[in-house]
Amino acid sequence: MKKEIICAGFGGQGVLTIGRFIAQAGMREGKHVSWLPSYGPEMRGGTANVSAVVSDQPIASPIVSTPDILVALNQPSIDKFGPQIRPGGVLVYDTGMCPKGCDRTDIQIISAPLTELAQEIGSMRVLNMIAIGMVIGRTNVIKYESMEEDLTSYLKDRDPDLLEKNLIAIKKGMELGKA
Amino acid sequence: MSKVLMKGNEAVAKAAINAGCRLYFAYPITPQSELIEYMAKMMPTVGGTFLQAESEVSAINMVYGAAGAGKRVMTTSSSPGISLKAEGMSYIAGAELPCVIINVQRGGPGLGDIQPAQGDYFQATKGGGHGDYHLIVLAPSSVQEFADMASEAFDLADKYRNPVMILADGMLGQMMEPVEFKPAVTEEEMEAMGHQHESWCIHPNQDGDLKHHHEINSLEIDPVVLEKHVNQLYEKYARIEANETRHELHNINDDNEMVVVAFGTASRIVRSAVDELNTEGRNIGLFRPITVWPYPYEELAKCIGPKVKQVYVFELNTGQMVEDVKLAVNGKVPVHFWGRVGGMVFTPEQIKEKLQACF
Amino acid sequence: MEVIATRPESLREVPFTYCPGCTHGIAHRLIAESIDEHGLINKMAGVAPVGCSVFAYKFFNFDMAEAAHGRAPAVATGIKRARPDMHIFTYQGDGDLAAIGTAEIVHAANRGEHISVFFVNNAIYGMTGGQMAPTTLPDMKTTTSPYGRKVDDIGYPIRVCELLDTLVAPYYIERVSLLSGPDIIKAKRAVSKAIQYNKEGRGFTFIEFVSTCPTNWGMDPVKAMEWARENMLPFYKPGVFRDKGAQE
Numbered sequence: 001m002k003k004e005i006i007c008a009g010f011g012g013q014g015v016l017t018i019g020r021f022i023a024q025a026g027m028r029e030g031k032h033v034s035w036l037p038s039y040g041p042e043m044r045g046g047t048a049n050v051s052a053v054v055s056d057q058p059i060a061s062p063i064v065s066t067p068d069i070l071v072a073l074n075q076p077s078i079d080k081f082g083p084q085i086r087p088g089g090v091l092v093y094d095t096g097m098c099p100k101g102c103d104r105t106d107i108q109i110i111s112a113p114l115t116e117l118a119q120e121i122g123s124m125r126v127l128n129m130i131a132i133g134m135v136i137g138r139t140n141v142i143k144y145e146s147m148e149e150d151l152t153s154y155l156k157d158r159d160p161d162l163l164e165k166n167l168i169a170i171k172k173g174m175e176l177g178k179a
Numbered sequence: 180m181s182k183v184l185m186k187g188n189e190a191v192a193k194a195a196i197n198a199g200c201r202l203y204f205a206y207p208i209t210p211q212s213e214l215i216e217y218m219a220k221m222m223p224t225v226g227g228t229f230l231q232a233e234s235e236v237s238a239i240n241m242v243y244g245a246a247g248a249g250k251r252v253m254t255t256s257s258s259p260g261i262s263l264k265a266e267g268m269s270y271i272a273g274a275e276l277p278c279v280i281i282n283v284q285r286g287g288p289g290l291g292d293i294q295p296a297q298g299d300y301f302q303a304t305k306g307g308g309h310g311d312y313h314l315i316v317l318a319p320s321s322v323q324e325f326a327d328m329a330s331e332a333f334d335l336a337d338k339y340r341n342p343v344m345i346l347a348d349g350m351l352g353q354m355m356e357p358v359e360f361k362p363a364v365t366e367e368e369m370e371a372m373g374h375q376h377e378s379w380c381i382h383p384n385q386d387g388d389l390k391h392h393h394e395i396n397s398l399e400i401d402p403v404v405l406e407k408h409v410n411q412l413y414e415k416y417a418r419i420e421a422n423e424t425r426h427e428l429h430n431i432n433d434d435n436e437m438v439v440v441a442f443g444t445a446s447r448i449v450r451s452a453v454d455e456l457n458t459e460g461r462n463i464g465l466f467r468p469i470t471v472w473p474y475p476y477e478e479l480a481k482c483i484g485p486k487v488k489q490v491y492v493f494e495l496n497t498g499q500m501v502e503d504v505k506l507a508v509n510g511k512v513p514v515h516f517w518g519r520v521g522g523m524v525f526t527p528e529q530i531k532e533k534l535q536a537c538f
Numbered sequence: 539m540e541v542i543a544t545r546p547e548s549l550r551e552v553p554f555t556y557c558p559g560c561t562h563g564i565a566h567r568l569i570a571e572s573i574d575e576h577g578l579i580n581k582m583a584g585v586a587p588v589g590c591s592v593f594a595y596k597f598f599n600f601d602m603a604e605a606a607h608g609r610a611p612a613v614a615t616g617i618k619r620a621r622p623d624m625h626i627f628t629y630q631g632d633g634d635l636a637a638i639g640t641a642e643i644v645h646a647a648n649r650g651e652h653i654s655v656f657f658v659n660n661a662i663y664g665m666t667g668g669q670m671a672p673t674t675l676p677d678m679k680t681t682t683s684p685y686g687r688k689v690d691d692i693g694y695p696i697r698v699c700e701l702l703d704t705l706v707a708p709y710y711i712e713r714v715s716l717l718s719g720p721d722i723i724k725a726k727r728a729v730s731k732a733i734q735y736n737k738e739g740r741g742f743t744f745i746e747f748v749s750t751c752p753t754n755w756g757m758d759p760v761k762a763m764e765w766a767r768e769n770m771l772p773f774y775k776p777g778v779f780r781d782k783g784a785q786e
């Protein structure tokens with residue numbers, strides 16, 4: 001199994017972190033992973049994207065040009081990377097930030113108002129986790145347990161409340177992904 | 180030891196510290212700034228020296244000083260900064276000092292851009308500075324290999340008293356992959372390392388010792404003496420060429436119809452394309468030089484099997500390695516080249532297209 | 539409606555690449571307005587540095603050259619010597635001018651080179667993401683001084699105006715700040731004077747702008763201004779260090 005993922009959005013939205021969590025979780029599961037960010041003067045409000053690959057085999061190219069999964073946190077990301085998604089692949093996007101969505105019919109599209117959902121859970125910081133949950137719900141790229149382990153090791157002592165919210169967010173995302 | 184997910188820039192910095200590097204001098208530049216930032220944070224925790232120099236010129240000369248004092252020392256930069264180090268590298272090679280230099284290449288010439296490129300191949304392998312000299316140049320293709328090369332580079336530098344360059348690129352510097360670190364050198368090893376160059380380096384006399392007089396120098400005003408010195412350097416380089424070439428083979432066999440050559444991160448993109456074509460029934464071999472100086476000419480020559488009709492070179496430059504490939508292939512079969520430049524990176528699909536067009 | 543402010547003719551209609559609230563934009567504007575006012579647009583040329591203002595060569599509405607990191611004063615020297623009838627300035631950050639380019643600025647000043655130098659001191663390397671600059675304040679944290687700038691190890695910040703003021707040749711040296719409305723008006727006067735001296739062929743003129751980098755200081759622009767007023771100004775005191783024109 002090899003899954004190629006692109007996460008894209010505005011700089012500062014945390015798309016690099018989404019990719020990082022997925023790669024980290026894949027590594028926990030003993031898979032080969034790579035994480036390749038776009039870089040540049042992005043702090044000045046540009047766009048950011050990251051290619052992540054999770055595979056049973058050693059990864060040759062870390063560059064993803066036809067993703068199995070695209071996580072898009074703004075419309076320009078769908079416009080740019082949407083056409084490249086592999087037929088049958090998955091698009092996860094935030095309806096709040098992507099008003100036009102995507103008109104492809106040969107891919108699986110899962111969308112949700114991530115900002116509102118994050119607010120409901122009680123922290124804007126969990127928005128990314130909902131997106132990751134949606135990916136987990138729909139694909140087998142990583143397991144929920146790996147995310148839980150990862151977050152627990154990082155947040156258990158530092159911020160148990162945020163840990164709790166993160167896990168709720170992932171589960172919420174998984175429901176959406178399964179639907 | 181378990182694996183950690185780390186950026187190439189940080190992994191190689193950590194590995195250098197593990198390898199006993201306790202002196203680091205550099206100047207910020209994208210896309211290697213995480214490396215200098217990691218050193219800023221970690222060097223003080225191991226009692227090492229981190230110093231942000233006022234320029235790359237200054238940093239490489241601090242390296243000249245510290246290497247002359249017999250300690251493991253490193254500097255890192257990206258293309259424009261490496262050009263500024265060229266003078267210092269020539270002096271260091273001339274004075275036969277061991278040190279490690281990392282180039283996280285970006286697009287050139289001039290200020291260029293900050294995206295990954297391999298345009299400094301000639302600079303690294305054929306000179307860069309003035310005079311007859313060579314760096315040993317290692318070209319990593321994964322974060323793990325990048326990290327592993329830190330200790331290898333220091334060992335080679337010490338063994339041959341020669342500057343060693345790790346020729347990486349922005350992609351490798353910025354990407355994260357799982358990496359497993361070799362154990363850090365022990366106190367005793369550090370201690371031994373600290374003394375290994377005392378037959379020639381700048382160091383204090385022990386009480387009761389005969390006074391030594393060591394000269395750290397690349398000046399030989401008498402041409403007779405300088406010629407002898409350069410010839411000796413070249414005898415050393417010949418030993419390095421005989422013993423230290425490294426390469427990796429991927430699907431090389433007697434039935435190869437084509438051999439592809441690529442180095443560094445570019446080779447990974449190429450490997451994706453080669454693998455796909457091979458599952459579709461082709462038989463293409465991939466040769467990856469790991470040392471680009473000394474270049475593994477003989478090893479590459481051996482890979483040109485009886486059925487190989489052509490060799491294809493892919494690089495993120497305008498074909499700088501092609502000369503070396505042609506020397507190895509020695510006219511046996513045609514050598515083609517395709518590359519992208521300016522920080523544009525080819526995709527596996529593009530490579531596949533180029534290869535398919537050959538059949 | 540009455541138009542009270544327009545784009546100076548000396549600035550092109552190219553959007554700045556600076557972060558919101560960055561003082562580079564203000565400095566550009568002051569320079570452009572002064573060049574307009576002295577009617578120099580057709581005889582002016584500038585040299586851009588390497589730093590956040592690297593794209594300054596796109597912003598000014600006359601011929602511009604882009605220099606290697608720190609080398610702008612040398613490039614400007616070359617242009618001025620080749621075209622003595624033109625008026626040349628450089629625009630440089632603190633890393634560019636006071637670290638890698640220290641030799642070039644000191645020697646251009648020492649020659650009394652007939653150029654104007656505009657020096658933006660924001661106490662940090664903005665472009666590369668917040669590393670320590672030669673002007674970083676004592677104990678200030680940056681990505682390459684994560685434990686704070688230790689003056690015992692890495693020295694005190696360099697006061698460039700004071701340093702250049704030890705040389706005989708410079709004609710005019712002033713430090714201004716861009717940290718409040720009134721300060722900016724004062725800064726404008728200084729810039730205008732430098733351009734006037736340049737026009738009159740008097741000699742080497744140097745203006746330092748005490749500036750901010752909200753992005754890499756991790757502050758909003760207003761807070762950054764406050765912080766700079768409290769912390770930068772006591773160390774980098776505004777004032778005229780040299781004005782040979784006033785003595786004449």
Ligand SMILES: Cc1ncc(C[n+]2csc(CCOP(=O)(O)OP(=O)(O)O)c2C)c(N)n1
Nearest residue numbers: 208588589590607631632633634663664665
């Ligand atoms: C020879 C060389 N070394 C390093 C760099 C990387 N670099 C680009 S801008 C910069 C520092 C800029 O800081 P400063 O001059 O203070 O300008 P600011 O961005 O703060 O305005 C550095 C180190 C380079 N481009 N060339």
Ligand code: SF4
Nearest residue numbers: 556557560590664751
């Ligand atoms: S990084 Fe700092 S100096 Fe550069 S544009 Fe942004 S605020 Fe201005």
Ligand SMILES: [Mg+2]
Nearest residue numbers: 631632662664
């Ligand atoms: Mg600065």
